[in-house]
Amino acid sequence: MTLHDAGLEGEASLRRRIAKLERINAALMAHVERSTDQRGGAYALFQTAITLEGRVRTRTEELTALMHRLERSNEALVAAKEEAETANRSKTRFLAAASHDLLQPLNAARLSISALADLPLGPEASLIGAQVERGLQTIEDLIKTLLDISKLDAGIVHPQVRPVPLPDLLAGLAASFAPFAARRGLRLVVRSPELAVSSDGILLRRILQNLLSNAIRYTASGGVALVARRRAGTVRVDVIDTGCGIAADEHALVFDEFYRGSANGAGTPPRAAEGDGPGLGLGLSIVRRLALALDHPLALASRPGRGTRVSLTLPPSAVPAASEPAARPGPVATRLSGARVVVVENDAATADALERLLGNWDARVATFRDPAGVAAALRAGGLAPDILILDYHLDDGARGLDVAALLREGRTAPLPVIVTTADHAPEIAAEAAALGAELVHKPIKPAQLRALLTSMLT
Template sequence: MTVQTGIAGEASLHRRIAKLERINAALMGHVERSTDQRGGAYALFQTAITLEGRVRTRTEELTGLMHRLERSNAALVAAKEEAENANRSKTRFLAAASHDLLQPLNAARLSVSALRDLPLGPDAGLIAGQVERGLQTIEDLIKTLLDISKLDAGIVRPELRAVSLPDLFAGLAASFRPFAERKGLRLVARCPDIAATSDGMLLRRILQNLVSNAVRYTRRGGVVIAARRRAGAVRIDVTDSGRGIGADEHDLVFDEFYRGGGKGSEREVAVAADPAEADGPGLGLGLSIVRRMAQALDHPLALASRPGHGTRVSLTLPLSPVPAAAEPHPAPVATRLSGARVVIVENDAATADALTRLLRNWDAHVTTFRDGGAVAAAVRVGGADGSGAGLRPDILILDYHLDDGACGLDVAAYLRALSDAPLPVIITTADRAPAIKAEVVALGAELVHKPIKPAQLRALLTYMLA
């Protein structure tokens, strides 16, 4: 019994020992796990602290970069505004300067034209022609520089409408064919009966410069102006058989004052808005104007050329969904103005004198005044009742800008109010502001920009007096 009790007690003791060992093992495992967890948490804590420091550093760097970017953007905006202001100032300066430069140029051209109408010897006529061509070159340069300035400043606003390409091509061919034939060149215009969406005046100037450039610098063969439909668009090609342009010059020919490549190069970039100047020396501005006008119209421009294979300049235009409206054709003009009573109001003495001589050479009766006050005085002298019996003009030629801020339109309104019959009016100015054109149109007058082209003036006078 005692032995059995002892055995039972020993077994119980072993069980307790085993239980205690299991409890101890469990406790040790728990302690170890707790220790591991504390170590992991501490490691994570240290890692978090490190990452936080890095994030703070990167945030500070990013904030600094953002502040620098903001300052840089502000500087760019200020620089852009300054450049735009400078561009606008340049445009205003060129507009004012061109007006002042074109005034004496206008007088000089009118005087030379009047001189050429006089009986001259061969040498004198030749010299007069050379002077006239020189004045034309100066005028082209001034106008072109002003056009470039306006295009760069975004002042030119294209008026998009349907433009009849056959009519445009016919006019170009008629203008340039005599000068091409004089050089022994063929000039061919090919155009289906289509209309494109563009600004008629700007498109005409683009093509005038391209055709002038092609005729001027092609020695043999000819020039082709062609239009083709291309997937809902119209592509106009001006192709010549000249010497061509090397690949290294393709990106340069549209730059200002660029003149062809090497020694003896036939091609120079030219400008000749007037076809009569198609054989004169180029100014190196024609294709620069072409590029700017094409950009203003959003008409893609492309050049393809190889030395010895000629050159093709292409312009792509949207195809117009509607046909172009027919433009009125003026009646044929006579060649003489004999007996026409012309009143001129011009504050520039040289211009007034030259214009008076020119019109008298055309056998017109001319009365010239400096301002509206002199006109009113002549009216009062001419008729005691204020009817202006001594001043009965058939047509008025009035300068827009008169002295002391006066305007030629006011003179026109004054004399029209005294006239029993409709009184035609021509307004002359070197100022090409759109607002002036709108005022002249509203008055029902004709606008002629200075320098005045005598042939244009003569045709307009005869047409208006018909």
Template sequence: MSAASDAESARRIAKLERINAALMAHVERSMDQQGSAYSLFQTAIMLEGRVRARTEELTGLMHSLERSNAALVAAKEEAETANRSKTRFLAAASHDLLQPLNAARLSVSALADMPLAPEALAISGQIERGLQTIEDLIKTLLDISKLDAGVVRPTIRPIRLSDLLHGVVANFQRIAEAKGLRLHVRGPDCVVVSDSVMLGRIVQNLVSNALRYTASGGVLIVVRVRGQACRIEVIDTGCGIAPAERALVFEEFYRGEAEMMDSEPGLGLGLSIVQRMAATLDHPLVLASRPGHGTRVSLTVPLGLAPPEAEARLGPVATRLTGAKILVVENDPATADALARLLRNWDAEVVVFRDLAGVTAAGDLAPDLLILDYHLDNGACGLAVAEHFRGGSGGLLPVIVTTADHGAEIAAEVAALGGELVHKPTRPAQLRALLTALLA
């Protein structure tokens, strides 16, 4: 019994030990799990703190960025306001500057028509060239201001390229011949889509610049069609442009080291205008040059699908305006006097008034043509004089409207009236040709 009892006790002890070991293992696992959960809890708290700190930091940065953006917007608006003010100031100043310049050019032209000694004629020519330089500078500065301010809105339409390019060549042919240079156009006739005035100015400035820096050889305008685009290239055999200067030639008033070669220095604004107008029209502009060999400037313009409508062309210009009765309304005394003298030199009969009141007070007038200044005293408009004569006769007399303002609104008003717009300073040759055509 004793041995059996001992064996039973041993089995029970062994069983209890196994149970105890299992319980201890379970307890240890439970403790390990609780420890892991606690560790995870601590980690979660730590990460939450980091996330909160980063969120606060990002929030602070966002607020700072918002304040910076607000400051940038305010600065941009201030700059745009200043730019618009500059444009308005330049437009007003250019009108005031071009008014006496207009009178001076008309007076010089009238003087050149008089019998003068050769020396006096030479001096008159020098004065004319000086006035032309001043006019070009004022107009170019105004153009740059308008382009920078973004107030220029191109009028995109189909353009017969050959007409435009041959017109440019005709304008510069005499200058090229005086320097012993060749000036030609080569390439197919095609229609492009662009603004005719701005595209013409770009090509004119490129040709003028090429002629200025070319001493021998010539300038060639080449037209190449590539797919749906047309590339206009102005190629010269001039001095070329050094690599260090190529990024500078499009800057204002930069004329290059070779400027000393030319007895007629430019203003250094031609290529600056070219770059701005090309950007406004979205026409890619590329310059390539080899010092000592010449320069090539390429402008890429989209091709048009249909030719533009044929434009009326003026017939031959007569040389005299004998007996024509011309009524002039001009509030600037110097301009009025110079214009009247010039017209009388052309054998026209001229009467001059300052405003509509003077015209109506004069009574019975039967002019053949009106030359009207758009801006008169006290905010009056010269177009009212045209309306006055139309109301009296039932028809509209030929009208030339002069102004130094290049605004599109004025051009639209004059076109609606059926008149011809001439921008000051008035070019005597242009005025004479226009008068002859209107009086024919």
């Protein structure tokens, strides 16, 4: 081989080695580039992960703060609800106590006015006495209604739902309101098919009483209808009047406390007949609360100058209710000549008023303030009553029922008892019933007391 050929071969070998090295270098460079790219992507991912982690931590902290705020808000709401319920219960207890204290002097005033009416008076004095008595009746109604509203708001009233025969209930209402409607020169129409509804008979009667009273009071001419009818699987009771009507913008207000309407397009509501007294603006508020307690939907339809219809929707009773026997008329009250009546009453004004009233009825009255006075008179042998009139709550925690037990001890003949109280607690009614006593709530109505005394002494 020549030197030239050897040089050419060496050059070719060198070129091959260079080409090989270039390929190796290119491969290395590509690997480095890929590694660099991967490292850059990993770094970017790492940076992104750090950023996301920071955002998640921030959002978690914000969410945790919101949760804590929500917990504190819920705790505040619970505390506010408990505070409101406590205040409501306190209000109910206060009204119950206040009503008792207010009814005591009111009771004495009513009895004194009745005793005054039995005396020979001139026409002007009799008129003033009647006006005073109407004013006292209005005060009594207001106190009792406010107490009822408080009890309903506090959830103390628990309906006793049972079958109620509508014909009997509506007929009784018609008999009660017929004189009121007649004084106003109005027709009172009552219609009901033979059916029963599921309701609390006492509360349902109260609703319809208030609706009828309101309808008659604000109707100047025409009449009032109390109608029950079947409606799509329910029973609807309507109280319809031909009165002044109610403007549309007042429909949502008529069931509010002390709302007595305005003259919007209907003229001034008619004045109550002499002796009927002004409305208190509380009757329809009671109606709404009782309807809610009974779950009886209440609806109002009215147009100014065209009258009003208030509807109450009731569930029909699956069990027919037996009609209640007609109430027997009580005996005619006569003079209680010579009847020996023992009165135990810690309120001096009420005791004096009762003594005067019973004395006017020709009864022989012995009045005591506490059980100790009764026991002393009994030991002296000068106490042989025919009937007892006992206040339930006496001083120092004593009870009138304890006096009844004392005076009945050792007797063979029955000793009738009348228990008087301004407290409407059901426990008192149960105690009186267990003793066989008649319960009369204050303020005592003289005519009711006289009829009851005559009945129990007959």
